Amino acid sequence: MQSLAKGGVLMSSISxxxxxxxxxxxxxxxxxxxxxxxxxxxxxxxxxxIQNRQTTVSLEQALIKSEVSFICVPTAFKKEFDKSALLDVINQMVHLLEKKGHHHLVVxxxxxxxxxxxxDIQPLLKGLDVSLCVNPEFMTEISQSWTNDRSYQISxxxxxxxxxxxxxxxxxxxxAKLYSASKVPIIHTDIKTAEMCKYAANCNLAMKISYWNEIHLLCVKLDIDSNIVAKIAAMDPRIGAYGTVHGKAFGGKCLPKxxxxxxxxxxxxGEPELLRAVDAINEKMKKSHGVRE
Ligand SMILES: NC(=O)c1ccc[n+]([C@@H]2O[C@H](COP(=O)([O-])OP(=O)(O)OC[C@H]3O[C@@H](n4cnc5c(N)ncnc54)[C@H](O)[C@@H]3O)[C@@H](O)[C@H]2O)c1
Incomplete structure (x- = not known):
């Protein structure tokens, strides 16, 4: 059910x-x-x-009470990309959306x-009155193991x-209408491009950390303070600060997987030589210097 919220924004019910x-x-x-x-x-x-918000352990209730669902279940790497939680939840939704019989937006x-x-997902939803989109998340969790600087925290x-x-x-x-009250620029792409944007971004961040870890190892051998080198390099806006926080392997829930x-x-x-090198440096750093979470 849509109605007008404060400021004339069209309000949606979202699960x-x-x-x-x-x-x-x-x-x-x-x-x-x-x-x-x-x-x-x-x-x-x-x-x-989750405090003071509607919650449920019933997927059916969540779908009955919403016209839009954002799917935020985990995707892991276990010898290969593991989409089992995603397929599991979509399979359950197919049956429930069929029963509900109204248009639903799945994001x-x-x-x-x-x-x-x-x-894998589009064919499961075929025949249902469902719109399907991909809207990757770019948030960054920070933890004291790598920085206390809140400017690195993206939400x-x-x-x-x-x-x-x-x-x-x-x-x-x-x-896009759901974000009409947002000030963040919206970019429309096809589905595969949106999916790739997330990996291209995360693997670039991973690459920067491995690069600076390699510079760090070199600096140690040359008796140079790599933190001073990194700080000066990061002043160049083409380089930026994020990856220059070095000294440990990257960890956390996203970059490694x-x-x-x-x-x-x-x-x-093909042969992803650079991506493999980023991973190899990180595995080496994990053993010798520990992991930043
Ligand atoms: N954490 C981040 O900073 C971040 C940033 C960008 C993208 N992502 C991506 O977002 C997705 C979710 O990551 P997260 O960090 O929120 O994971 P998370 O582990 O914090 O949360 C996942 C939630 O999904 C629930 N869940 C698992 N299987 C389920 C199922 N079948 N049905 C319903 N719920 C189920 C879990 O109980 C858990 O509460 C992943 O694909 C991740 O790669 C994460």
Missing amino acids: IIGSGAVGQSHGEYLTTLGHDVIYYDISVESLSK IKSTVLPGTTEK AYNEARIVIGSSNKEAGDEV DLKSLISLAESL
Whole structure:
């Protein structure tokens, strides 16, 4: 059910499917934009962290109470890209959306390898009155193990761009309308391009960290303070500060698994020499210097 919220913004009822770090952060942002958000998760523990908001452990309730669903379930790397949680939840949704019998907008926020949505998800939703889009998440969690500087923390509020991948303009516009109260620039692409944007961005960040770790190892041998070198280099806007925070392997929930997933895709298509080197340096740093989370 759509109605007008404060400031004339069209309010939508939205379900967050998978209410972990991304689901909670994005749900809060959508609430700020004036939407009515319900959080669904299979984990009671995840939902218990959400205060003063509608939550449910029933996927059916989440879908009945919403016209839009943002899918924020985990995607892992376990010898290969693991999309099992995503396929599991989409398979359950097919049956429930069929039963509901109304138009529904499904937005994939989970990080998925290029081709996943068109090859694995679109066919499952065929025949339903569903619009399907990909809207990658670019948030960055910071932790004291690598920096206390909050300027590195990215969330929907200070994001550089909102990317919406769709196979038709109407579907893309449906998602863009949800962000009409946002000041962040919106870029429309096809589905595969949107999926690739996320990997290209994360693997670039990973590459910068491995690069600066290699410079660090060289500086140690030459008795040079790599922090001074990095600070001076980062003053050049073409280089920037993020990757120059060096000295440990990159860790956290995303960079290692997204890099390894992209390598596995790239290996099926050619020889990803640079991506492999980024990973090899990181594995070496993990053993010798530990991991920044
Ligand atoms: N954490 C980040 O900074 C970040 C940034 C950008 C993109 N991403 C991507 O977003 C996705 C989610 O990441 P996250 O960090 O929020 O993960 P998370 O582990 O914090 O949260 C995932 C949530 O999904 C729930 N879940 C698992 N299987 C489910 C199912 N079948 N049905 C319903 N809920 C289910 C889990 O219980 C958990 O609460 C991943 O694809 C990740 O790569 C994460």
